[in-house]
Amino acid sequence: MTADGRPARGRYPLSLRRSPVPWDRQRPTWRDARPTVIAAALKRASARPSGNWYVVGATRDVGPARPLARTVAGHEVVIWRGPEGRLVAGPGACPHLGAPLRDSPVRCGRLVCHWHGLALDGHPFAGWSPLPVHDDGVLVWVRLDAVGGEQPLAEPVIPRRPPPAEAVAAVYTGFGMCEPEDVVANRLDPWHGAWFHPYSFVDLTVVTAPDGKDAEEHASADGADTDEDGFAAPGDGLAASDDGFAVDVSFRLAGRLVVPVRAVFTAPEPRTVVMHITDGEGQSSVVETHATPLAPDDRGRPRTAVIEAVVAASDRPGFAAARKAAPVLRPLMRAVAGRLWRDDLAYAERRWHLRNTHRFPG
Ligand code: FES
Numbered sequence: 001m002t003a004d005g006r007p008a009r010g011r012y013p014l015s016l017r018r019s020p021v022p023w024d025r026q027r028p029t030w031r032d033a034r035p036t037v038i039a040a041a042l043k044r045a046s047a048r049p050s051g052n053w054y055v056v057g058a059t060r061d062v063g064p065a066r067p068l069a070r071t072v073a074g075h076e077v078v079i080w081r082g083p084e085g086r087l088v089a090g091p092g093a094c095p096h097l098g099a100p101l102r103d104s105p106v107r108c109g110r111l112v113c114h115w116h117g118l119a120l121d122g123h124p125f126a127g128w129s130p131l132p133v134h135d136d137g138v139l140v141w142v143r144l145d146a147v148g149g150e151q152p153l154a155e156p157v158i159p160r161r162p163p164p165a166e167a168v169a170a171v172y173t174g175f176g177m178c179e180p181e182d183v184v185a186n187r188l189d190p191w192h193g194a195w196f197h198p199y200s201f202v203d204l205t206v207v208t209a210p211d212g213k214d215a216e217e218h219a220s221a222d223g224a225d226t227d228e229d230g231f232a233a234p235g236d237g238l239a240a241s242d243d244g245f246a247v248d249v250s251f252r253l254a255g256r257l258v259v260p261v262r263a264v265f266t267a268p269e270p271r272t273v274v275m276h277i278t279d280g281e282g283q284s285s286v287v288e289t290h291a292t293p294l295a296p297d298d299r300g301r302p303r304t305a306v307i308e309a310v311v312a313a314s315d316r317p318g319f320a321a322a323r324k325a326a327p328v329l330r331p332l333m334r335a336v337a338g339r340l341w342r343d344d345l346a347y348a349e350r351r352w353h354l355r356n357t358h359r360f361p362g
C-alpha cells in the first residue's frame with residue numbers, strides 16, 4: 001500500500017505480508033456489512049433495465065459442430081453458428097416432434113435434428129422462430145422478451161472491459177439452488193471476502209460503500225456507534241443512493257505472497273455485478289458475474305447459473321507472453337473462480353433457503 005492507503009502499483013506488484021493477521025484476529029466486518037445497505041444496493045440493481053437479455057454462456061463454447069444450449073427461466077434455448085458464421089439462437093425444441101435440439105449436430109451452419117433430419121438455418125420455419133442473440137466477444141446473450149417483460153433493448157448492458165487484444169478472458173460456469181438475486185446479493189456484500197475466503201483474500205477494507213462515505217470512519221467507531229441490532233448506526237450515510245463499493249484487498253497467491261489491488265463493485269443491471277480493478281496489479285481487469293435463471297429442479301426449487309467472465313489485463317511487458325499462454329491460463333483462472341464460487345454459491349443457496357422459509361432476510 002502507498003502512504004495514502006492506496007495499493008502500490010508498479011514498484012510493488014507483489015507484496016510479502018510482514019505480519020499476517022490470523023483469521024480470527026481480523027477486524028470483524030459485520031457491523032459495516034449492514035443488511036439494509038446490501039438490500040438497498042440489490043434493489044437499485046433490480047430496478048435497472050436489462051432489456052430482457054440473459055447471458056447463456058461463453059462465446060468460446062459455441063463450437064463448430066455442437067450448439068450451446070441452456071434452459072433460461074424455463075425456456076430451452078440453443079445457439080449455434082449459422083451459414084455465414086453469425087450466431088443464431090432459437091427455441092431448443094424441434095418444430096417437428098419436439099426433439100431436444102441441444103443434442104443435435106451442426107452441419108454447414110444448419111442445426112440438423114437428430115430425430116428426423118429437419119435442418120434449421122436460423123430463419124423461421126414451421127413455427128420455429130429465431131431469438132435475438134448478441135455475441136460480445138466473451139459472452140453470448142439471448143433476449144427473451146416473454147420472460148423479462150421489460151422494454152426490449154437492442155443490445156445487452158455490457159460492462160467496460162479491457163481491449164480484447166490486450167487481455168486474457170476466461171469464463172467459469174457454476175450452478176446453484178437459488179435465484180439470481182441471491183447471487184447478486186452475495187456479490188454486493190464485499191465485506192465477507194477475507195472472512196469467508198481466507199485462502200484467496202487478506203487485508204480487506206471496504207473503502208467506500210454506496211454513499212461514498214469513507215468506511216474507515218465506520219471502522220473507527222467500531223462498536224461505539226451502533227443501532228439496537230449492533231450494526232453501524234442508521235443515518236451514517238451508507239444507504240445513500242450513490243453506487244459502487246470500493247475495496248482494498250490483497251489477493252493471496254501463495255503463503256505470504258499477495259497482490260494488493262483496489263477493486264470497485266457495481267451492478268449495471270439486475271443480473272450482473274462487475275468488479276473493476278482500478279488500482280494495483282492488473283489495473284483495468286474486470287470480473288463480471290452474471291446470474292441466469294434456469295429451470296426449477298424436480299422439487300420446484302429454483303436453479304441459477306453463475307456465468308463469470310474474468311477479463312485479465314496488465315500493462316507489464318511480461319503479460320504479452322501470458323496472453324500467448326492463454327490456453328494454459330484459462331483453466332487456472334476458472335479454477336480460482338470455481339474455488340470461490342464453491343463457497344459463494346453456498347452463501348447464495350443459504351440466502352435463498354432463509355428467504356424461502358421466511359426467516360431471513362425479509
Ligand atoms: S423431431 Fe426433429 S425432425 Fe422430427
Ligand SMILES: [Fe+2]
Nearest residue numbers: 193197340344
Ligand atoms: Fe465471495
